Amino acid sequence: LRQPVVDQLRRVVPTAGLGRVLAGEAVLVATAVIGVYQLVDLGPEASQNGLGLLAPGLVAAAVGIVAGRVVVLAARAWARRTRWRPRVPAFLASRQIARRAGLARTVVLVTVAVGVSTFAVQAWSIAATYRDGRAAMEVGAATVLDVGAASPLGLADAVERVDPGGEHAMAVTLFDDPAVPPQRRMIAVDTSRLATVSTWHPTWSETAVTTLADQMVPGESGRLDVQGTHWRVDVETRLVSRTHPPLLQAQVRTADGLPATLLLGRLEHGGTVVESDHPECDRGCRLIGLTFVRTPGELGRLGATVVFRTLSVDGVEVDDAFAPADWRPQLLGERREASAETTDAPGGGLQVSFLSGVTDVPAVLRADVAATVPAVITASTDAGQLRASRALFAAGPSGERVELTDVGRAVVLPVLGRYGAMVDIEVAGLHTDTEGVGLHYQVWLGPEAPESIVGSLQREGLDVLDVRTVHEREAELDAQGPALALLLLLFGAAVALATAGTAVIASAFVEARRRAYEFAALRTVGVAMPSLRLAAMIETGVLLAVGTVLGIVCGMAMAWLATTAVPVSTDPASGPPVSATLSWELLGVVAASAVVLLSVAGYLISRHVVATSRPALLREAQA
Numbered sequence: 231l232r233q234p235v236v237d238q239l240r241r242v243v244p245t246a247g248l249g250r251v252l253a254g255e256a257v258l259v260a261t262a263v264i265g266v267y268q269l270v271d272l273g274p275e276a277s278q279n280g281l282g283l284l285a286p287g288l289v290a291a292a293v294g295i296v297a298g299r300v301v302v303l304a305a306r307a308w309a310r311r312t313r314w315r316p317r318v319p320a321f322l323a324s325r326q327i328a329r330r331a332g333l334a335r336t337v338v339l340v341t342v343a344v345g346v347s348t349f350a351v352q353a354w355s356i357a358a359t360y361r362d363g364r365a366a367m368e369v370g371a372a373t374v375l376d377v378g379a380a381s382p383l384g385l386a387d388a389v390e391r392v393d394p395g396g397e398h399a400m401a402v403t404l405f406d407d408p409a410v411p412p413q414r415r416m417i418a419v420d421t422s423r424l425a426t427v428s429t430w431h432p433t434w435s436e437t438a439v440t441t442l443a444d445q446m447v448p449g450e451s452g453r454l455d456v457q458g459t460h461w462r463v464d465v466e467t468r469l470v471s472r473t474h475p476p477l478l479q480a481q482v483r484t485a486d487g488l489p490a491t492l493l494l495g496r497l498e499h500g501g502t503v504v505e506s507d508h509p510e511c512d513r514g515c516r517l518i519g520l521t522f523v524r525t526p527g528e529l530g531r532l533g534a535t536v537v538f539r540t541l542s543v544d545g546v547e548v549d550d551a552f553a554p555a556d557w558r559p560q561l562l563g564e565r566r567e568a569s570a571e572t573t574d575a576p577g578g579g580l581q582v583s584f585l586s587g588v589t590d591v592p593a594v595l596r597a598d599v600a601a602t603v604p605a606v607i608t609a610s611t612d613a614g615q616l617r618a619s620r621a622l623f624a625a626g627p628s629g630e631r632v633e634l635t636d637v638g639r640a641v642v643l644p645v646l647g648r649y650g651a652m653v654d655i656e657v658a659g660l661h662t663d664t665e666g667v668g669l670h671y672q673v674w675l676g677p678e679a680p681e682s683i684v685g686s687l688q689r690e691g692l693d694v695l696d697v698r699t700v701h702e703r704e705a706e707l708d709a710q711g712p713a714l715a716l717l718l719l720l721f722g723a724a725v726a727l728a729t730a731g732t733a734v735i736a737s738a739f740v741e742a743r744r745r746a747y748e749f750a751a752l753r754t755v756g757v758a759m760p761s762l763r764l765a766a767m768i769e770t771g772v773l774l775a776v777g778t779v780l781g782i783v784c785g786m787a788m789a790w791l792a793t794t795a796v797p798v799s800t801d802p803a804s805g806p807p808v809s810a811t812l813s814w815e816l817l818g819v820v821a822a823s824a825v826v827l828l829s830v831a832g833y834l835i836s837r838h839v840v841a842t843s844r845p846a847l848l849r850e851a852q853a
Contacts, residue, residue, distance in 0.1 A: 258295060259292040265284065265285040265288050266285060266289060286346060287345070289787075290342045290785070291338065293780055293784050294339070297337050297338075297341060298335060301776055306328040309328050311324075312324050318761045319761050319765040322769075336773040336774070339734065339777070341780045342726070342730070343726045343777075343824075344727065344777060344780075344781025344820070346722075346723050347724065347781070348781060348782050348820050350723035350785075351720065351816045351817070352789030356789065357716050360802075360806070362704060363431050364806055365700050365704040365707055366429035367644060367806050369698055370428055370429065371427055371644075371676065372679070373674075373679065373697065374698045375687070376697075377692040377693060377694055378671065378692065378695060379692055381488050382655050383516075383655075384486040385487070386420055388690040388691065389687070392687055396426060398427065398683060399674065399676070399683060400424065401419075401420050402419050402671070402672040403658075403670070404418075404670035405418070406668055406670050413612055413650070414650075415646050415649065416605075416646075416651045417652050417653075419652060420656075422443070424443045425440045427676045433807055434642050434806060446604045446605070446638075446653060446657070452598065453516055453596070454517045454548070454556070455514060455515070456511065456514070456516075457512075457543065458511060458512075459507050459508055460543065461507075462503060462505040463494055463503070463540070464502065464503055465497065465502065466536070467497045467499060467500065467501045468534060469498075470533030470534060475499065476525075476532050477524070478521075479494060479521045482510070482511065482518060483515065483518060483660070484511070490510050492510065492511075496525075497536060519599065520538075520582075521560075522591070522592045529588065531585065531587065533584065534584065535583045536581070536583075537579055537580070537582075538582065539578070552580035554572060554575075554579075554581075556596060557595070558595055558597050559595075569584060572594055599661075600657050602633045602634065603634050603635070603658055604653065604654070605635065605636060605651040605653045606639070606640055607650070607651040607652075608646070608650060611649050611651065642807075647805065673692070728827070778821075
């Protein structure tokens, strides 16, 4: 309203003062700095308020503004250097950039477009990688079968028979009683197959999965498997009190992996043989311990020295059944004191000596029954809560208190996520009571598992209750809001890049009339057409190249800086870590697209300007 009418009739466009322009630019730069600070300060919370997607555009705009000012100053220095040099194209291009500050806005436009495009592609890549990792974490393997099984050991043996090579299938048991808090949840896996079958990602732990698997196995110790119904044990017994002879029991796991107690007989003073029949072991049993118990109704202390010489089943002697190195005393109570003493017996065999309290149960266990259960736990799991997880186990064979020991750490564990522990299925299965504990049985299949393996598992007596795949879970995550938002950002970035190229061309065509007069005058004084064309290409190329390089650098930097702020999921805190690894392949695609698009724009601009610079324009202007 305050502009003179004459100026309006002359179409004089008002321009803002330099002070107001600099003030506006300063505000934008300050806003970008504040945005970056809050992005770093808020971390993952920035993904909830949209700052993770807003800050990159602000930073690209701020860098473009600063770069535009720097380009003008650099062009002035460049012009001084070309003053006395014979290179006409560089002479013309440097002066055109230096005297036309408006051309520097091209740098801002290109920087923002390329920066946002680079960030969008990298953010989409980071989120896609996260979704793949989360699906792998939540499912555990390429295909997961929920099955009905009798016990963890029975499940592991069935899978072993179906896939003896360990390349395609793995037995898994989840201790997921609803009453158990997340800190105490546990998953038992076949550690010998974990690295081959599961979808374990290297980013889940600093230690390699093969090393973690080895650490969950206490050590090599042979198991004792027998098959037959008639058991005979050759012993030599010396009792402390002959009035209270103990009963000898065998703790076994049946062919289905279920715990069973076999009453072998009474240990009489001076006795040499105990024998009995046990149809439970017709299909085979695994001997895990021997216990000495009171006769029902009797009270008092138990004391004896028993030498175990040989074990025969159905008349066949079991080799090295009582090798002293393969047995250990059971540990009792909070103090985990030995309930018996084991030594080498003179003449060969195992000598067991004990003198128990009124309520204690002396016992010896096979060495393959671990005294402590090695566990890999998550970094977020409290060690105290982990020790309380022993409530998920039985008291152990004949009452031994089970302890968990931390042998490795991981950020997340398959299925469990950020909280819980992972143990070996055989080690844990020897201590597990299948009654009163929430057990969920699964069979994990690798990506190359044959289709026939499901039928083979069913023929082993495993009922398939449900089937899930990691691809199905990936599709579900891809359909959620964060994934769709990043897909929209990716589309918007492509539009922004195309718009930037179009805007640069349109702006150049608007100025083509004025530039045509200048080039016509230069042609009149003898400047060759190739020099004019090269000068136009250098001028446009410098501006577009600066904007493209700065945009790529800004986009990559913001993608790395805003890794935790990218909205990768509706609940990122419960998932695997967000990888800050940038995709150089996608960067190459963006850079190539930007270079091709902007190169075409620069070529069209220079060609149009030079083509319209006819010397006749000067005569038309005089007329």
